[in-house]
Amino acid sequence: MxxxxxxxxSMQDAIREVVRDGDTVAIEGFTHLICFAAGHEIIRQQxxxxxxxxxxxxxxxxxxxxxxxxxxxxFSWLGNPGVGSxxxxxxxxxxxxxxxxxxxxxSHFGMVARYVAGASRLPFFPLxxxxxxxxxxxxxxxxxxxxPFSDDTVYAVPPLNPDVAIVHVxxxxxxxxxxxxxxxxCQKEAAFSAERVIVVCExxxxxxxxxxxPNRTVIPGLIVDAVVVEPKxxxxxxxQGYYDRDNRxxxxxxxxxxxxxxxxxxxxxxxxxxxxxxxxxxxxxDRWDGLLPPEAWSEPVNYGRYE
Amino acid sequence: MAEALTDRAxxxxxxxxxxxxxxxxxxxxxxxxxxxxxxxxxxxxxLAKRTVSPDLELVYxxxxxxxxxxxxxxxxxxxxxxxxxxxxxxMFELFAYYLQAGxxxxxxxxxxQIDKWGNLNTTVIGDYANPKVRLPGSGGACEIAINARxxxxxxxxxxxxxxxxxxxxxxxxxxxxKRPAEWAGVGPTIVVTGLGMxxxxxxxxxxxxxxxxGVTVEHVRDNTGWDIDVASELRETHPPTAAELSLIxxxxxxxGTYSR
Numbered sequence: 001m002x003x004x005x006x007x008x009x010s011m012q013d014a015i016r017e018v019v020r021d022g023d024t025v026a027i028e029g030f031t032h033l034i035c036f037a038a039g040h041e042i043i044r045q046q047x048x049x050x051x052x053x054x055x056x057x058x059x060x061x062x063x064x065x066x067x068x069x070x071x072x073x074x075f076s077w078l079g080n081p082g083v084g085s086x087x088x089x090x091x092x093x094x095x096x097x098x099x100x101x102x103x104x105x106x107s108h109f110g111m112v113a114r115y116v117a118g119a120s121r122l123p124f125f126p127l128x129x130x131x132x133x134x135x136x137x138x139x140x141x142x143x144x145x146x147x148p149f150s151d152d153t154v155y156a157v158p159p160l161n162p163d164v165a166i167v168h169v170x171x172x173x174x175x176x177x178x179x180x181x182x183x184x185x186c187q188k189e190a191a192f193s194a195e196r197v198i199v200v201c202e203x204x205x206x207x208x209x210x211x212x213x214p215n216r217t218v219i220p221g222l223i224v225d226a227v228v229v230e231p232k233x234x235x236x237x238x239x240q241g242y243y244d245r246d247n248r249x250x251x252x253x254x255x256x257x258x259x260x261x262x263x264x265x266x267x268x269x270x271x272x273x274x275x276x277x278x279x280x281x282x283x284x285x286d287r288w289d290g291l292l293p294p295e296a297w298s299e300p301v302n303y304g305r306y307e
Numbered sequence: 308m309a310e311a312l313t314d315r316a317x318x319x320x321x322x323x324x325x326x327x328x329x330x331x332x333x334x335x336x337x338x339x340x341x342x343x344x345x346x347x348x349x350x351x352x353x354l355a356k357r358t359v360s361p362d363l364e365l366v367y368x369x370x371x372x373x374x375x376x377x378x379x380x381x382x383x384x385x386x387x388x389x390x391x392x393x394x395x396x397x398m399f400e401l402f403a404y405y406l407q408a409g410x411x412x413x414x415x416x417x418x419x420q421i422d423k424w425g426n427l428n429t430t431v432i433g434d435y436a437n438p439k440v441r442l443p444g445s446g447g448a449c450e451i452a453i454n455a456r457x458x459x460x461x462x463x464x465x466x467x468x469x470x471x472x473x474x475x476x477x478x479x480x481x482x483x484x485k486r487p488a489e490w491a492g493v494g495p496t497i498v499v500t501g502l503g504m505x506x507x508x509x510x511x512x513x514x515x516x517x518x519x520x521g522v523t524v525e526h527v528r529d530n531t532g533w534d535i536d537v538a539s540e541l542r543e544t545h546p547p548t549a550a551e552l553s554l555i556x557x558x559x560x561x562x563g564t565y566s567r
Binding site for chain 2: 030031032055056075076077078079081082085090093094105106107108109110112113116127128129130131132133134135137138181182183184185186188189238240244245247250293296
């Protein structure tokens, strides 16, 4: 592979070139591998009028929506996992404070199915959910359809094709071939459904490392536009085997997000006050000490040589 | 090591949440595959695995099957659920091949509001377009309520949560007694609150089946927004034993995060 095929870019350049005002952006990751570093760079660059899609908006979207980058949210569970509410988002939904936030709401399976339809370029995806729920009344894009083959009725959800998907992974090569292990969420479906893809990795590895274990490749470089190397880029979320979830931060965020002034000063100090995620990581100091897990390696598998 | 408790002392000292966790755990006897939520359902399932149901397979929404959490998970995708699990799949596979295919025997749900048919609201208090309180929404609850073989509900009980009419049906229970027979799951079979346990009649209507120690029927009526039915042979919930309590306090939730 020629050196000029490398897609490695800084986070600043990747966000500047790939994310445009008005885009639909999905930063996925189910509790695991949530790319806070990319969300923070979007805030720093003051992107505007984004539609943010995520199954669980989590603290990252509370920060981004609190910072004013988005006008719409597509989601299926809106909370601070294990803690409670996302207050900046709730202020905008409940009181249009400081401005309204349009929402488009599904269930988890519905959101996953939307990505699957998007990734497969299908017009809809059918699922056995939503029967007798009020969700289809709240969202007219959840529609019952009759099976062409039986008396069955299922619900259809439309494809989701974000302009940009940002997926964090444990390791990738310079072309964007990416290994993920642990909770997979819908990183793969979000990446395949998007028009443009940024892969953010804990570690940049050689192509031979990826090729030594192709079953672990969740995202192929084929669909990747930029590769950003950003160690600890998920904090306070986690990367399996690299660092633990900073649960204390999720608890602390409750009080910060509740108060618009505290939220603003937190953004000023931790996002605008740091030029890069590496600075944010350094600024955390010894907070990392309790977040690094002891090792637990998998047994290697034998792929065999067939020459 | 805490001082050993006698069962009598244990019962006297159990918190409301511990009583709920223990009551729910005992209901998992004989069950095989359980879809677990974070907080008290997680404690109930892990307690059951160590007591009445050692072969219970724990399934977490994040895609984990056969989890063996070595510490108390603080989120639904906690890394401790992954290490040592039998399988970790994508969320599509979890919802399509496990849940929708009917492999889940029991799932735990909760809600901010419940009605007498076990329909649950986790979406909104007030009007959807102009919410008084915006709640988290469905997550996986809507499809779990439809596709899990049965549903156990674990939630606190007040007049504001046990209501005549819920503001939004997020997850269907027994509807108005007309749950379609072709759905994979039979719907909620048990509700456990801090006051007692409830089951459902053939018409899908909730009734009080067991009172926790020290609670009266009047207590229950004062905390229910409709005229609740009471079983003709009302039982008293067997209080938590010393062994159950020490498992919760010393092994499963040593800091009392979800059980105090």
